[in-house]
Amino acid sequence: MQTDTERNFKDKLYEQFARIGKSLSNPHRLEILELLAEGERCVEDIAEITGTTIANTSQHLGVLRASRMVEIRRIGNNINYRLADENVFYLLQSLRALGETRLAEIDRITRDYLEDRASLRAVTASELADELVNGNVILLDVRTVEEFQEEHIQGALSMPMETIENNLYNLPKSREIVAYCRGPYCVLSDHVVAYLNTQGYSARRLSDGYPEWKWRGFPVEIGGKRLDA
Amino acid sequence: MQTDTERNFKDKLYEQFARIGKSLSNPHRLEILELLAEGERCVEDIAEITGTTIANTSQHLGVLRASRMVEIRRIGNNINYRLADENVFYLLQSLRALGETRLAEIDRITRDYLEDRASLRAVTASELADELVNGNVILLDVRTVEEFQEEHIQGALSMPMETIENNLYNLPKSREIVAYCRGPYCVLSDHVVAYLNTQGYSARRLSDGYPEWKWRGFPVEIGGKRLDA
DNA sequence: CAACTATTTTAGAAAATAATTGAATAGGTT
């Protein structure tokens, strides 16, 4: 029923696809990929953020590079890693979608940590894009100033979480507010939205955070430069 | 900057996602998943088609079951395995898309094997769905009769590859023909389409085969029963 | 060019995974 050439073809083919699968088989590498979905980072930063040693991080990055999922760029003394293209992000999203629907453990873990997210209203990237055009929404980037300067959604205001309280006078209650942060597992915008709601604002969170916005091709500013879809 | 709870959360979270990643890290398991995307199969069949032993196949299926990517159903003496839901298929598609765009090796391997595919016209699942409604297209299922009986696209004619020649008189040249087979790496429809074109027909192949059609929710018949989108 | 810095490589130990074989089991079938 099956020819040798066909078997040989499939063996070689799936061996190649498994290179990508192997890259996805380690928790650290998944965390690195998710981190890089936010923007490029140097090895040292990746190591610190993910709580591993530099040597170990370097090895994981090597694996990711061998499977062509990430690319590098030298900046001064640093080597910055970034996702190779939008297909990598889409793959991560599919993985996340599957995990969230099929693995009860993930549901339990996120529920424990993202306690009150269920009570907060969310807006998807494309919904927000529409609302921004109409112009009746204030968009808050609640990550750190450094992250904002690195890159952010076009038209967003930098408002790191801890600065909110002192800046309420800048926020008119007449307008809708949307807050965003790093990604789907970041709680910064949850806190801000919950707080603003207690203060009488109508606030929502961007559902999947900055990476989703960026990789779907919605307009961003990177290093001060505007990049449109 | 990072709290213990946050690190602990991320460690537990990515450990779970890595369960799925690990499932994707072995070539045999990828081939099994792709096979199951066509429809459910018992262990013995999976082993034979993928060219491995039953015990080995059983172990790989065990891994896939532990990560909730496949489910089982007992039929008589057999245990049939199937994809757990459409998210598994979408993940496979993302993996395929990434591999095909980023890994030069995959391009080379598929080009060698699918020699003349580039010269054949293809039609996507949603395009075909539209054309079928308009009714001016003949749809040929060129897989085996057994596979057709198991499940097929609603409205398709069973026309196993080796029966084409003797059935040309049944195919009016006035109508467009579309042929489909197992999946993106199956060559059956390539051969049929190429042959029909030499015989003066206007024939195209369904771009990603039966699995794409099925999991995107287009109408199929499974075991003689119609299932609409 | 020398010194420095960020990153990669190497080597080695521990842990995890994969394939093989043969025995065990759970279900249906007779």
Place this chain on the structure above:
DNA sequence: AACCTATTCAATTATTTTCTAAAATAGTTG
């Protein structure tokens, strides 16, 4: 109930992966 059959389990061996610490490297900066 005894029997069959398809599948799983268990034990073993070979291979691969992960991590650490130390050494090496490449590229930038002074």
